[in-house]
Amino acid sequence: MAFNFNWSPLIADTDRVRDMLTSSLNKSPKPPIIVDDIIVNELNLGSTPPELEILEIGDLAADRFRGIFKMSYTGDAYLTLKTRVQANPLNTYLSTKPSFASPQPLAASSSLTIPLQITLSDIRLSGFVILVFSKQKGITLVFRNDPLESLKVSSTFDSIPFVRDYLQKTIENQLRVLFMEDLPAIIHRLSLRMFNSDQDIQDAKKELVDDRTPIDPLASPALQPVDDGEDSFDLAPLSLDPPSETYASFSQKNLLRLATLSESQRTLSLFTPGMRDTVFRAWANAADRADASSGYNTPLHRPTLSRIQSTLGGQSGLSSSAPSQTSEAASATSRPSLATAVTGASTYTLGTSGSRTRPRKRKHRVVNLRRDHGGADGSDMASVSSGYEDSVSRSAGTSVEPSLAETEPTTLPSYMSRDGEISTPPRSPKKKVDFKASSDGGRTNHDGNATIRARPVTPRNPAAQPHEDDDATPRASAYLPEKQSHPPQQLRRQQLSRMQTVPANPHQRAYLPRSTSELSLRGMAPGFASPAIESSTGGILEQAWMMKMANEIARKVKEEKGMQAVGWRRSESVSGASDGDAPPPAYGM
Amino acid sequence: MLEFMDYVQTAFHAQSRWNIDNSYAALTTTAQNLLDFRIPQGLRLHVSSLSSPSFATSYTLGSNGLVDGSLSFLYSSSGLSIASKSSDIRLEHLVRGYRRLQELQRPDELHWNEIWHQGKRIDRKDALLYGRLYLPGSTLEALYLRRISPTRMLRLSGVSDASLPNGGSALALLQNDYGKYSTEYLYSTDSALLGLRGLYNFGYDPRTLVSQQPQHSTRAPAHPWDHQSGRLSAGAEAYFSPINKSGGVSCGLRFTTLPTHTGFPYTMTLTVNPLMGNLSTTYAVQAGRYMALCSRFDFNVYSYESDVVVGVELWRRKQAAADVAWASKLVRPGWSKVVEDDVNGVLKAQMDDKGKVGLLWECRVKELLVSLGAGFDLKKRERMLGSVGIEVSYSS
Numbered sequence: 001m002a003f004n005f006n007w008s009p010l011i012a013d014t015d016r017v018r019d020m021l022t023s024s025l026n027k028s029p030k031p032p033i034i035v036d037d038i039i040v041n042e043l044n045l046g047s048t049p050p051e052l053e054i055l056e057i058g059d060l061a062a063d064r065f066r067g068i069f070k071m072s073y074t075g076d077a078y079l080t081l082k083t084r085v086q087a088n089p090l091n092t093y094l095s096t097k098p099s100f101a102s103p104q105p106l107a108a109s110s111s112l113t114i115p116l117q118i119t120l121s122d123i124r125l126s127g128f129v130i131l132v133f134s135k136q137k138g139i140t141l142v143f144r145n146d147p148l149e150s151l152k153v154s155s156t157f158d159s160i161p162f163v164r165d166y167l168q169k170t171i172e173n174q175l176r177v178l179f180m181e182d183l184p185a186i187i188h189r190l191s192l193r194m195f196n197s198d199q200d201i202q203d204a205k206k207e208l209v210d211d212r213t214p215i216d217p218l219a220s221p222a223l224q225p226v227d228d229g230e231d232s233f234d235l236a237p238l239s240l241d242p243p244s245e246t247y248a249s250f251s252q253k254n255l256l257r258l259a260t261l262s263e264s265q266r267t268l269s270l271f272t273p274g275m276r277d278t279v280f281r282a283w284a285n286a287a288d289r290a291d292a293s294s295g296y297n298t299p300l301h302r303p304t305l306s307r308i309q310s311t312l313g314g315q316s317g318l319s320s321s322a323p324s325q326t327s328e329a330a331s332a333t334s335r336p337s338l339a340t341a342v343t344g345a346s347t348y349t350l351g352t353s354g355s356r357t358r359p360r361k362r363k364h365r366v367v368n369l370r371r372d373h374g375g376a377d378g379s380d381m382a383s384v385s386s387g388y389e390d391s392v393s394r395s396a397g398t399s400v401e402p403s404l405a406e407t408e409p410t411t412l413p414s415y416m417s418r419d420g421e422i423s424t425p426p427r428s429p430k431k432k433v434d435f436k437a438s439s440d441g442g443r444t445n446h447d448g449n450a451t452i453r454a455r456p457v458t459p460r461n462p463a464a465q466p467h468e469d470d471d472a473t474p475r476a477s478a479y480l481p482e483k484q485s486h487p488p489q490q491l492r493r494q495q496l497s498r499m500q501t502v503p504a505n506p507h508q509r510a511y512l513p514r515s516t517s518e519l520s521l522r523g524m525a526p527g528f529a530s531p532a533i534e535s536s537t538g539g540i541l542e543q544a545w546m547m548k549m550a551n552e553i554a555r556k557v558k559e560e561k562g563m564q565a566v567g568w569r570r571s572e573s574v575s576g577a578s579d580g581d582a583p584p585p586a587y588g589m
Numbered sequence: 590m591l592e593f594m595d596y597v598q599t600a601f602h603a604q605s606r607w608n609i610d611n612s613y614a615a616l617t618t619t620a621q622n623l624l625d626f627r628i629p630q631g632l633r634l635h636v637s638s639l640s641s642p643s644f645a646t647s648y649t650l651g652s653n654g655l656v657d658g659s660l661s662f663l664y665s666s667s668g669l670s671i672a673s674k675s676s677d678i679r680l681e682h683l684v685r686g687y688r689r690l691q692e693l694q695r696p697d698e699l700h701w702n703e704i705w706h707q708g709k710r711i712d713r714k715d716a717l718l719y720g721r722l723y724l725p726g727s728t729l730e731a732l733y734l735r736r737i738s739p740t741r742m743l744r745l746s747g748v749s750d751a752s753l754p755n756g757g758s759a760l761a762l763l764q765n766d767y768g769k770y771s772t773e774y775l776y777s778t779d780s781a782l783l784g785l786r787g788l789y790n791f792g793y794d795p796r797t798l799v800s801q802q803p804q805h806s807t808r809a810p811a812h813p814w815d816h817q818s819g820r821l822s823a824g825a826e827a828y829f830s831p832i833n834k835s836g837g838v839s840c841g842l843r844f845t846t847l848p849t850h851t852g853f854p855y856t857m858t859l860t861v862n863p864l865m866g867n868l869s870t871t872y873a874v875q876a877g878r879y880m881a882l883c884s885r886f887d888f889n890v891y892s893y894e895s896d897v898v899v900g901v902e903l904w905r906r907k908q909a910a911a912d913v914a915w916a917s918k919l920v921r922p923g924w925s926k927v928v929e930d931d932v933n934g935v936l937k938a939q940m941d942d943k944g945k946v947g948l949l950w951e952c953r954v955k956e957l958l959v960s961l962g963a964g965f966d967l968k969k970r971e972r973m974l975g976s977v978g979i980e981v982s983y984s985s
Contacts, residue, residue, distance in 0.1 A: 090836065093833065107839035110867040
């Protein structure tokens with residue numbers, strides 16, 4: 001494992017380093033031979049960075065790091081110091097002695113000060129260094145052994161060999177002391193200053209980013225994560241080239257958002273920052289527990305937390321393990337990718353992992369808590385091992401394309417087959433229709449071609465286009481007697497509609513590259529379609545009646561939910577809940 | 590102002606007939622007295638006593654930031670008959686000013702000090718023991734003087750302090766004074782410093798004085814530049830430390846007028862440090878009985894650093910008693926007795942070219958000896974007054 005150094009920023013900031021080095025050199029009591037202050041004249045860090053080799057990593061997280069490295073430096077950095085020295089050795093000797101027992105020479109100890117300029121170059125370092133990086137506390141760098149191998153000292157006294165050797169010896173000793181004792185403090189202070197200033201820069205950038213034009217992520221995928229907007233992390237999994245230096249620079253803004261999310265779980269405040277383009281398993285659970293008033297927050301929070309933790313703990317790159325870990329509430333550290341960020345992680349993991357998880361046997365990670373319900377009913381389909389992703393895909397699909405929407409109901413039966421799994425209640429095809437009806441203009445194509453769409457939108461027009469649903473929703477007929485499934489769906493949808501990321505902006509949703517999910521969903525569509533076909537039962541008439549019933553129930557539930565305002569719902573639009581801001585229900589059509 | 594212990598030590602030297610001016614280290618004593626006087630800092634109180642002719646004690650208490658003080662004891666083998674009360678001590682003996690050098694004295698014969706009693710020699714060499722303990726800093730200073738012979742004196746001094754390397758250091762100094770010339774050998778335990786000093790007085794050799802030449806002014810000049818009323822002295826010093834492999838040398842020249850000189854007494858010195866390229870010249874003149882002026886010029890031929898210091902010393906005459914003032918005016922001019930002790934205060938001032946001014950006022954108030962000092966820095970506009978101090982001394 002190797003490091004790639006961006007050596008230039010350090011060079012650009014040598015003024016501050018110079019001042020800090022000057023003050024630290026003059027802070028300790030100087031030997032009497034040095035008459036004046038030691039001033040750092042010039043500090044050049046050279047062109048080659050040191051070579052680091054990781055020996056051991058003790059702690060690795062998004063905001064802290066601890067490791068032991070082997071460092072070797074054979075660069076061309078040089079340092080120039082300027083001071084005045086006392087040339088009369090008798091003067092320095094007698095100035096520190098008490099006058100009572102001193103010989104008190106008449107004039108032999110008169111002082112002669114000579115200006116001196118020393119240049120340290122050809123520094124060769126090699127040693128073991130312990131590096132501790134913490135977002136709050138800065139960087140701490142400690143040398144385990146004496147790193148200085150050799151050093152070339154050139155001064156104004158080079159023509160006098162005695163003085164030259166004396167200077168070389170003295171300065172080498174002083175530098176060893178400096179490396180072991182003073183350098184960690186200097187680097188720590190410098191890092192604190194840099195982080196604070198970086199934080200200020202990031203905050204300033206955040207305001208600029210909020211009203212940027214959308215980017216088509218597929219047009220030019222990023223080669224490495226850049227923090228150029230809210231959607232930056234969404235780009236990471238789409239990059240064509242896997243980023244080799246994925247985390248050479250963390251996006252400050254996204255880290256801040258993640259931190260806010262994680263901290264929202266630790267306070268008593270009811271506020272939870274919303275996340276865009278996310279699907280929460282708990283929405284399905286909460287829909288079931290509509291009557292239990294307290295059921296909202298906790299299930300919502302739990303999956304939120306698990307999602308956050310999963311995304312926080314991870315490094316870049318989607319991995320197939322992502323969906324499998326979704327359901328683990330506390331799987332923080334092994335989460336594969338930071339890139340699977342809050343805002344769009346679910347979508348994209350869904351998109352890319354769906355195909356991967358398809359052939360795999362789904363693990364039963366979710367316990368069906370609803371024993372009283374029918375086994376199929378309480379199945380929170382979206383929240384099974386590939387739950388989030390699938391649910392999002394379903395929601396995405398339903399909101400955009402009929403083909404995708406079809407997959408949703410078709411997948412439900414397959415989910416239903418698993419016992420003990422909580423899955424989202426099946427959504428009626430009407431939901432799908434609603435999505436379509438409420439989709440923004442241009443956001444979706446009826447022909448099913450994926451276009452950029454921000455996020456699924458709650459259905460606005462419940463009575464739209466039921467006929468487009470060619471594949472009759474077998475779920476609709478299958479779960480016809482289960483009226484409760486629909487209110488939960490509606491509730492879930494309500495939850496979804498309410499939950500949104502803080503900068504709720506319907507237009508932004510359009511900019512989210514959901515197309516990838518749709519692409520992959522489309523890829524999955526055949527897979528979805530196949531089980532759907534085989535499980536489709538019931539006729540069109542039943543389907544239509546089911547849809548009508550579902551709509552009525554949904555309306556009632558919406559009104560009911562509108563009374564209970566969830567704290568983090570920004571724009572409270574209860575009726576219909578079909579404003580463009582709210583994300584569509586996760587497990588809807 | 591001399592501290593009581595230094596005053597007693599000077600009296601010891603005088604009593605044992607040791608000429609402290611006939612040493613290379615004392616080449617620039619006059620200029621140092623007039624220009625490098627110590628300005629007190631903070632508040633300091635001295636209480637001293639000459640409990641017996643052989644024993645003196647002194648206690649000091651100072652508050653220079655922290656409260657500190659010292660205890661000192663002195664023992665002299667030969668009884669010192671000096672005025673010890675602070676109301677009796679002459680101010681000129683305490684305040685070092687223009688140093689008027691006397692004619693060189695022929696060193697005593699060795700047998701002059703012998704005292705025989707019942708067939709045995711019972712005279713003892715003069716010795717002086719001195720110790721000072723600083724509190725709370727726990728620093729101990731010790732001094733041992735011994736007059737080995739009329740021309741030789743051994744001086745052992747040491748300082749013991751935990752903060753010093755090796756816990757302290759000691760200095761051994763062997764001084765030989767033969768009148769015409771003097772030599773000193775010293776050794777310091779701190780970095781094994783070896784030193785050698787020598788002073789040679791041109792002109793008149795007191796050892797050759799025989800009874801047929803009692804008057805100094807009538808003798809023939811020994812060489813062309815032998816001023817009858819002035820003395821030219823030349824000296825050099827060298828130090829070497831085998832541990833540090835470092836050392837230093839310097840040489841100096843002095844011309845001073847003798848008491849037979851008509852006109853204002855003046856002293857000129859020139860000291861050179863050939864290794865460091867330092868030149869220092871001083872010129873001091875006693876312009877009257879109650880005033881002395883001095884100036885010093887330093888120059889470095891390598892670094893071109895230069896320094897100029899001027900100093901003045903003014904004595905304040907005692908006001909004649911009102912009831913006797915009319916009578917002293919009627920005294921004939923030539924008959925007025927020079928009252929020895931007619932000064933009761935002295936003002937010293939020195940100023941250098943970097944704007945540093947030092948003022949010192951020493952006087953006797955009732956039975957106390959008071960010295961007030963202040964240091965100024967004229968270059969600093971906002972904080973001109975640097976340090977102020979007062980010292981009060983009482984002795985009995």
